[in-house]
Amino acid sequence: MPDLIPGNAVIGQSGGPTAVINQSLVGVVQGLRKQGAGTPGSPIKKILGMRHGVSGLTKGDFHDLTDLAHDRLELLAKTPSAGLGSTRDKPDAAYCERIFDACEQHDIRYFFYIGGNDSSDTCRIVNELAKEKGYELRCFHIPKTVDNDLMENDHTPGFPSAARFVAQACMADFLDNISLPGIKINVIMGRHAGFLTAASAMARRDDRIEKSTDGPQLIYLPEVPFETDRFCNDVAKIYEEKGRCHIAVSEGISDKDGTPIGATLIKGAQTDAHGNVQLSGSGALGDQLSNLLKDALTPAGGKQVRVRADTFGYVQRCFPDQSVVDMREARGVGKYAARLAMSGDLDGSVAIKRVHPLGSGQPYAAAYERVDLKAIAAKTRHMPEEFIEGHHDVSRTFMDYIRPLIGELPLYERL
Amino acid sequence: MPDLIPGNAVIGQSGGPTAVINQSLVGVVQGLRKQGAGTPGSPIKKILGMRHGVSGLTKGDFHDLTDLAHDRLELLAKTPSAGLGSTRDKPDAAYCERIFDACEQHDIRYFFYIGGNDSSDTCRIVNELAKEKGYELRCFHIPKTVDNDLMENDHTPGFPSAARFVAQACMADFLDNISLPGIKINVIMGRHAGFLTAASAMARRDDRIEKSTDGPQLIYLPEVPFETDRFCNDVAKIYEEKGRCHIAVSEGISDKDGTPIGATLIKGAQTDAHGNVQLSGSGALGDQLSNLLKDALTPAGGKQVRVRADTFGYVQRCFPDQSVVDMREARGVGKYAARLAMSGDLDGSVAIKRVHPLGSGQPYAAAYERVDLKAIAAKTRHMPEEFIEGHHDVSRTFMDYIRPLIGELPLYERL
Numbered sequence: 085m086p087d088l089i090p091g092n093a094v095i096g097q098s099g100g101p102t103a104v105i106n107q108s109l110v111g112v113v114q115g116l117r118k119q120g121a122g123t124p125g126s127p128i129k130k131i132l133g134m135r136h137g138v139s140g141l142t143k144g145d146f147h148d149l150t151d152l153a154h155d156r157l158e159l160l161a162k163t164p165s166a167g168l169g170s171t172r173d174k175p176d177a178a179y180c181e182r183i184f185d186a187c188e189q190h191d192i193r194y195f196f197y198i199g200g201n202d203s204s205d206t207c208r209i210v211n212e213l214a215k216e217k218g219y220e221l222r223c224f225h226i227p228k229t230v231d232n233d234l235m236e237n238d239h240t241p242g243f244p245s246a247a248r249f250v251a252q253a254c255m256a257d258f259l260d261n262i263s264l265p266g267i268k269i270n271v272i273m274g275r276h277a278g279f280l281t282a283a284s285a286m287a288r289r290d291d292r293i294e295k296s297t298d299g300p301q302l303i304y305l306p307e308v309p310f311e312t313d314r315f316c317n318d319v320a321k322i323y324e325e326k327g328r329c330h331i332a333v334s335e336g337i338s339d340k341d342g343t344p345i346g347a348t349l350i351k352g353a354q355t356d357a358h359g360n361v362q363l364s365g366s367g368a369l370g371d372q373l374s375n376l377l378k379d380a381l382t383p384a385g386g387k388q389v390r391v392r393a394d395t396f397g398y399v400q401r402c403f404p405d406q407s408v409v410d411m412r413e414a415r416g417v418g419k420y421a422a423r424l425a426m427s428g429d430l431d432g433s434v435a436i437k438r439v440h441p442l443g444s445g446q447p448y449a450a451a452y453e454r455v456d457l458k459a460i461a462a463k464t465r466h467m468p469e470e471f472i473e474g475h476h477d478v479s480r481t482f483m484d485y486i487r488p489l490i491g492e493l494p495l496y497e498r499l
Numbered sequence: 500m501p502d503l504i505p506g507n508a509v510i511g512q513s514g515g516p517t518a519v520i521n522q523s524l525v526g527v528v529q530g531l532r533k534q535g536a537g538t539p540g541s542p543i544k545k546i547l548g549m550r551h552g553v554s555g556l557t558k559g560d561f562h563d564l565t566d567l568a569h570d571r572l573e574l575l576a577k578t579p580s581a582g583l584g585s586t587r588d589k590p591d592a593a594y595c596e597r598i599f600d601a602c603e604q605h606d607i608r609y610f611f612y613i614g615g616n617d618s619s620d621t622c623r624i625v626n627e628l629a630k631e632k633g634y635e636l637r638c639f640h641i642p643k644t645v646d647n648d649l650m651e652n653d654h655t656p657g658f659p660s661a662a663r664f665v666a667q668a669c670m671a672d673f674l675d676n677i678s679l680p681g682i683k684i685n686v687i688m689g690r691h692a693g694f695l696t697a698a699s700a701m702a703r704r705d706d707r708i709e710k711s712t713d714g715p716q717l718i719y720l721p722e723v724p725f726e727t728d729r730f731c732n733d734v735a736k737i738y739e740e741k742g743r744c745h746i747a748v749s750e751g752i753s754d755k756d757g758t759p760i761g762a763t764l765i766k767g768a769q770t771d772a773h774g775n776v777q778l779s780g781s782g783a784l785g786d787q788l789s790n791l792l793k794d795a796l797t798p799a800g801g802k803q804v805r806v807r808a809d810t811f812g813y814v815q816r817c818f819p820d821q822s823v824v825d826m827r828e829a830r831g832v833g834k835y836a837a838r839l840a841m842s843g844d845l846d847g848s849v850a851i852k853r854v855h856p857l858g859s860g861q862p863y864a865a866a867y868e869r870v871d872l873k874a875i876a877a878k879t880r881h882m883p884e885e886f887i888e889g890h891h892d893v894s895r896t897f898m899d900y901i902r903p904l905i906g907e908l909p910l911y912e913r914l
Contacts, residue, residue: 097678100679101675101678103671133914156912159910159911159912160914162911163674164674165678167678167912170678171679172679252819255819256580256813256817257813257817259579260579263581263582263585264581367783367810370782371783392813393782394782394814395810395812397810397811398672398675398809399668399671399672399811402672402674402675403667403671404667404909494577496574496578496579499548499562499583
């Protein structure tokens with residue numbers, strides 16, 4: 085075992101919570117305990133949880149996890165959302181100084197932060213500060229985000245469980261849509277990356293691979309510029325053929341200049357009958373697309389076309405029906421970070437890699453790797469081109485990518 | 500066995516689908532088959548499914564279920580939403596004449612209709628027409644509605660599974676709310692009856708019985724007149740104390756005159772800065788309540804209070820994680836209707852009764868009973884007073900009522 089500076093370990097959770105973020109927390113705790121943390125002679129004295137991430141750290145607000153009973157830890161691991169509390173604080177240089185000061189003050193030598201690319205950036209800045217000041221601090225970022233938008237990762241913990249919810253919700257909603265036909269829009273999370281919206285394609289039945297006629301028949305991602313006229317035409321075509329249409333839309337769809345569609349539609353609305361519609365509530369984009377289709381598809385003087393919009397909202401990131409692979413991997417990355425910290429590595433982020441490339445025919449397997457913090461920090465990964473088909477669908481490659489992650493879905497029968 | 504007129508049986512599904520409505524369909528088919536339907540010598544020749552309810556029946560659009568394989572039937576039973584397709588048609592007298600004509604034309608002597616109070620009314624009218632014309636037709640209504648608003652029933656198939664989704668979604672969302680504090684509104688289905696919104700109380704943890712501090716802390720039902728000022732005060736009180744507030748609101752909340760709050764808020768909005776906000780999309784009520792709270796709770800010149808609203812939408816009625824009790828009972832009422840029809844009863848609706856009264860200390864058990872069609876038809880049941888506590892909570896009696904119906908919920912840990 086390498087020389088380890090004695091001190092405390094601190095763990096925090098940051099950003100939007102997920103259904104498995106506590107698996108990573110428990111993974112770190114278990115990983116450190118396995119190396120003796122909290123026992124006499126161990127370099128790690130205490131394992132402290134930051135309440136509400138760096139916000140709690142700077143206030144000295146901790147939950148001591150050193151001796152939390154095994155059964156409580158295991159129950160915590162299965163509990164959705166961030167058990168320690170999360171934060172939306174994005175530390176600037178001055179804030180990072182305060183974080184560093186708190187580390188010194190509380191004798192913290194091991195720093196673990198579970199979050200997305202902003203959290204990774206916080207780790208990077210704190211880590212550089214510590215180096216500058218000659219203070220030995222081991223800084224590890226542990227990936228988490230339902231948006232699946234971290235560089236270097238095949239996918240990120242939290243995404244498979246959210247994708248599982250989206251697939252099941254879209255499956256149920258498609259069956260609802262064929263039962264009572266009409267046009268149905270579902271707005272799905274992911275402001276800059278379309279992975280979660282793309283997961284709606286898994287709602288398609290056995291023939292879910294390609295060219296399925298099951299819903300959603302149209303999938304709109306933030307990676308593909310959104311054109312409202314083209315959208316109305318796409319919907320009209322399917323609606324004319326089937327008398328119904330099932331649509332998945334990312335909350336982040338934007339026009340060719342990168343302007344979010346919600347904002348575009350508001351501007352349009354000011355000049356027509358809709359008046360000053362606000363975009364401030366979470367149902368707004370769906371409702372606006374819905375109005376757009378009603379106007380475009382209802383024949384002059386005819387009966388109004390039935391259009392409904394649902395916005396999946398927060399439930400998609402925390403619904404307590406986690407993917408088994410996701411639970412295992414979220415725990416795994418936490419344990420791996422603890423092992424790295426205690427085997428001489430000074431800093432880094434843990435990334436999930438796919439062992440066998442897509443299309444190799446090999447069963448799915450994941451491996452964890454240390455990557456540099458700056459490879460992740462403040463960067464955003466988007467859906468690669470090979471995952472996208474045309475302007476309103478995903479590719480077979482994407483289906484091969486996501487299928488092993490989300491676990492078994494319920495089968496269903498259609499008469 | 501009584502004298503049974505030979506002919507065909509027809510089964511239809513109507514109104515908003517549920518996660519277990521196909522259980523009832525399969526229950527009828529199995530019940531009829533058990534009595535020999537479709538075999539030589541049986542009075543029932545064919546078992547026909549109406550496509551999209553009475554709309555398909557009048558067009559002669561059927562799916563023949565007489566010989567559907569057992570494994571397909573069992574898979575269909577587990578499939579959410581109406582496998583035969585549903586309809587929103589509310590037949591008037593002339594439409595009912597056409598239904599009756601179709602029955603004569605297709606030699607239908609056994610009529611089963613799965614739906615809510617409108618479907619029950621359709622059964623009643625068709626049944627009376629048949630009697631008038633001296634045509635022997637056995638008409639049975641089978642209960643179904645996530646709103647749980649049918650008279651004579653302790654509860655209705657579909658409600659327990661929808662309640663299970665609401666409880667789990669609120670549980671996950673409450674954990675999200677304590678992780679990233681703010682004010683969160685969830686809008687839940689049930690235009691006239693508050694049962695489904697009330698089910699959100701099951702999201703509260705072990706101490707979920709009464710006076711839990713877990714969310715939702717505030718529950719607004721359509722049965723209690725909604726006052727916007729009182730609502731803002733309720734939220735402000737909890738928000739001041741905890742820095743967060745978790746709220747469940749029925750889509751059907753109305754003021755003391757019975758005017759839906761959505762409409763009231765729109766009127767208000769026309770005279771203030773919000774402009775002509777439409778209520779046409781499903782996220783509108785949540786967004787409007789959200790704006791109301793932002794305005795009321797944000798201190799003058801201060802930072803805007805964080806308020807988010809989600810509208811659970813269609814996914815709550817069909818999510819494929821059904822309650823075990825609900826699956827069993829939905830199948831049970833279908834089988835029971837088939838048995839009634841073949842043992843001499845001419846018409847009726849099947850109702851679910853609770854064998855041991857609430858508070859008896861006996862374990863939950865259900866029994867099925869035939870009740871008169873007119874006892875159910877076109878009537879609406881509301882939350883009884885004993886289920887409601889104050890103007891923003893449910894009672895312990897309600898918790899005792901709902902607990903056995905929705906099945907085991909995931910446990911969770913809080914640090």
